[in-house]
Amino acid sequence: MLGADLLRFNLRLLTGQWFRTLMILLATAVGVAAVLLLTGMGEGARRFVLDEFNLLGNDVLIILPGRKETTGGIPPLTGEGTRDLTLADAEAVLGLPGVQAVAPLIVGLAQVEAEGRNRELVVVGTSTELFRMRQLEAGQGQILPDTPLDRAEPVCVIGSKVKQALFEQQPALGQWLRTGDRRCRVIGVLDARGVSLGTDLSDAVLIPVASAQQLFNTQGLFRLFVQVRHIDLVDTLKPAILDLVQARHQGERDITLITQDSLLGVFDDILQLLTLAVGAIAAISLVVAGILIMNITLISVSQRTPEIGLLKALGASERQVHRIFLSEALMMTFIGAMLGVLLGYGLLLGGHWIWPQFPVSVPLWALLGAILLANSVALIFAWLPARKAARLPPVLALKGETDA
Amino acid sequence: MIRLEQLCKHYRLGGETVQALDHVDLNISAGEYLSVMGPSGSGKSTLLNMLGLLDTPDSGSYWLNGTEITALSEDARAAERNRHVGFVFQAYHLIDRLNARENIELPLVLIGTPPAQRREKVNALLRRLGLERHAEHRPNQLSGGQRQRVAIARAVIRRPALLLADEPTGNLDSHSGQDVITLLEELNDEGITLVMVTHDARMGQRARRRLWMQDGTLLRDEQDARR
Ligand SMILES: Nc1ncnc2c1ncn2[C@@H]1O[C@H](COP(=O)(O)OP(=O)(O)O)[C@@H](O)[C@H]1O
Ligand SMILES: [Mg+2]
Numbered sequence: 001m002l003g004a005d006l007l008r009f010n011l012r013l014l015t016g017q018w019f020r021t022l023m024i025l026l027a028t029a030v031g032v033a034a035v036l037l038l039t040g041m042g043e044g045a046r047r048f049v050l051d052e053f054n055l056l057g058n059d060v061l062i063i064l065p066g067r068k069e070t071t072g073g074i075p076p077l078t079g080e081g082t083r084d085l086t087l088a089d090a091e092a093v094l095g096l097p098g099v100q101a102v103a104p105l106i107v108g109l110a111q112v113e114a115e116g117r118n119r120e121l122v123v124v125g126t127s128t129e130l131f132r133m134r135q136l137e138a139g140q141g142q143i144l145p146d147t148p149l150d151r152a153e154p155v156c157v158i159g160s161k162v163k164q165a166l167f168e169q170q171p172a173l174g175q176w177l178r179t180g181d182r183r184c185r186v187i188g189v190l191d192a193r194g195v196s197l198g199t200d201l202s203d204a205v206l207i208p209v210a211s212a213q214q215l216f217n218t219q220g221l222f223r224l225f226v227q228v229r230h231i232d233l234v235d236t237l238k239p240a241i242l243d244l245v246q247a248r249h250q251g252e253r254d255i256t257l258i259t260q261d262s263l264l265g266v267f268d269d270i271l272q273l274l275t276l277a278v279g280a281i282a283a284i285s286l287v288v289a290g291i292l293i294m295n296i297t298l299i300s301v302s303q304r305t306p307e308i309g310l311l312k313a314l315g316a317s318e319r320q321v322h323r324i325f326l327s328e329a330l331m332m333t334f335i336g337a338m339l340g341v342l343l344g345y346g347l348l349l350g351g352h353w354i355w356p357q358f359p360v361s362v363p364l365w366a367l368l369g370a371i372l373l374a375n376s377v378a379l380i381f382a383w384l385p386a387r388k389a390a391r392l393p394p395v396l397a398l399k400g401e402t403d404a
Numbered sequence: 405m406i407r408l409e410q411l412c413k414h415y416r417l418g419g420e421t422v423q424a425l426d427h428v429d430l431n432i433s434a435g436e437y438l439s440v441m442g443p444s445g446s447g448k449s450t451l452l453n454m455l456g457l458l459d460t461p462d463s464g465s466y467w468l469n470g471t472e473i474t475a476l477s478e479d480a481r482a483a484e485r486n487r488h489v490g491f492v493f494q495a496y497h498l499i500d501r502l503n504a505r506e507n508i509e510l511p512l513v514l515i516g517t518p519p520a521q522r523r524e525k526v527n528a529l530l531r532r533l534g535l536e537r538h539a540e541h542r543p544n545q546l547s548g549g550q551r552q553r554v555a556i557a558r559a560v561i562r563r564p565a566l567l568l569a570d571e572p573t574g575n576l577d578s579h580s581g582q583d584v585i586t587l588l589e590e591l592n593d594e595g596i597t598l599v600m601v602t603h604d605a606r607m608g609q610r611a612r613r614r615l616w617m618q619d620g621t622l623l624r625d626e627q628d629a630r631r
Pocket of ligand 2: 448449450
């Protein structure tokens with residue numbers, strides 16, 4: 001039997017029994033769509049998190065005060081060092097050959113006041129280098145000036161939401177803010193973008209690191225970002241930085257050095273596992289569809305018993321009859337799977353349209369896996385009914401008797 | 405062409421065994437025209453199914469064109485059926501969702517004949533049987549006589565050597581039954597071997613050779629030189 005003829009023969013069958021066809025199409029389509037939807041959302045969540053955290057380049061090392069004893073797992077995000085990581089340490093690291101720039105970071109909450117309005121806001125002490133490393137730009141005015149790290153200039157750059165909260169439509173540039181017991185002049189407003197490393201900078205006030213040290217009354221840095229001249233230098237610089245800081249800290253190796261990759265790698269693993277898990281759960285619905293396919297194929301076999309007898313009388317071999325029934329189930333699930341793909345993508349795109357920040361993307365393995373699984377399920381579950389049809393003795397089949 | 409030796413077949417019905425064929429010996433030469441008559445349940449259909457390789461005997465042997473059939477596998481028998489045997493049933497056994505043309509070309513479809521060749525053969529046959537206008541009609545749009553003609557076309561599309569008809573006129577009125585018999589006889593005149601089971605003694609008498617069966621045995625085998 002030619003492939004085209006088999007297709008046509010089956011198509012007649014499918015259109016002839018549209019209710020049966022509809023049920024299988026629906027079951028398969030829902031199963032496939034569920035897999036795509038869930039893995040698509042899982043993958044979307046993964047992308048979302050990675051994009052958020054992926055603002056530093058690969059050539060940036062992150063130094064955290066405090067030592068992590070074991071390797072692997074999530075590095076300590078809240079450093080608990082005994083000895084502070086200081087600005088002097090930062091200057092020393094900058095002196096290492098191969099280091100392009102360093103950006104210190106101090107983060108804290110402070111009462112911020114302007115124009116008689118009062119808010120508790122995140123205050124970030126840092127330097128101009130951070131703006132470069134994270135590609136932060138000022139929508140109005142300028143970024144923090146390139147001054148020595150230990151100079152506590154009374155200036156600040158505010159996030160766009162802070163500007164809205166404190167000044168509303170009034171111009172903010174040149175105005176004075178009170179942060180805790182210190183005053184600073186607004187020299188810039190960040191452009192709208194900027195959620196990174198879990199901090200929404202649009203909701204923060206950025207001041208020079210030395211000012212933050214005074215404000216929070218601490219010498220210790222929360223983080224130190226180190227940008228190397230070339231990405232190949234990362235591996236050689238890591239031990240150099242560790243040794244340098246160890247020497248400066250009386251022989252105590254009390255910092256943790258991570259790269260963005262290692263940080264993201266952990267999140268990535270977790271989220272990928274999650275995507276896999278929800279995909280597997282959705283795949284169960286495909287197996288349920290398989291049971292439906294088996295039942296429907298069984299019904300098809302008993303309804304078409306005389307036809308099987310006839311086909312055999314006309315010279316169809318067992319193999320041909322088997323193939324006819326299998327291909328019928330396969331064709332239905334394939335069409336169902338395609339509908340499921342359309343449905344799944346449709347829903348994902350609809351979700352993306354409603355919530356544009358959320359990236360939608362179905363991993364290729366989930367797409368191919370769902371289609372493959374649907375067809376394998378059909379193949380497995382239709383196999384026995386199809387074999388039953390193939391083995392029917394022709395005489396009995398012609399008489400319409402299924403059991404033999 | 406056909407030789408049966410001591411062919412036996414029994415069926416189990418409930419607790420009883422029915423001897424549907426009881427040591428049947430039979431020789432049929434190419435081009436013969438046989439009718440098989442006898443009371444209901446005498447084994448006529450069973451004999452026909454044996455001849456057409458639809459059923460397998462319990463014992464005895466069957467040679468078709470020199471091949472011992474009982475030794476063949478089911479797949480080989482299916483191939484033999486396709487090539488050498490055409491069936492015509494009382495109940496037509498047309499596939500409802502296929503139109504007349506598609507029903508007729510089914511044996512060709514099964515062996516993978518390309519559509520262009522199929523079309524040509526089916527067209528020739530449709531013309532010959534006066535069914536051209538009904539090529540695209542489905543069975544439920546055809547009369548009984550037309551359906552049986554479609555079934556006959558399907559049976560002979562592969563130009564088989566043997567045509568087996570099991571009460572082909574059983575569901576037809578006498579007029580269209582007459583047409584169908586005439587058609588079968590024409591095919592026989594062209595050389596096809598025709599074996600026809602019938603209830604109707606008058607129809608049976610038209611055959612050159614007549615078999616009577618009872619309780620699975622051949623009661624009488626009449627042959628004449630008439631016609
Ligand atoms: N598949 C079967 N199972 C059980 N008994 C059968 C079967 N086929 C035929 N028989 C029995 O075998 C006998 C011969 O049947 P059959 O050849 O159909 O007779 P006929 O065609 O002459 O009416 C009958 O008694 C019938 O009941
Ligand atoms: Mg009968």
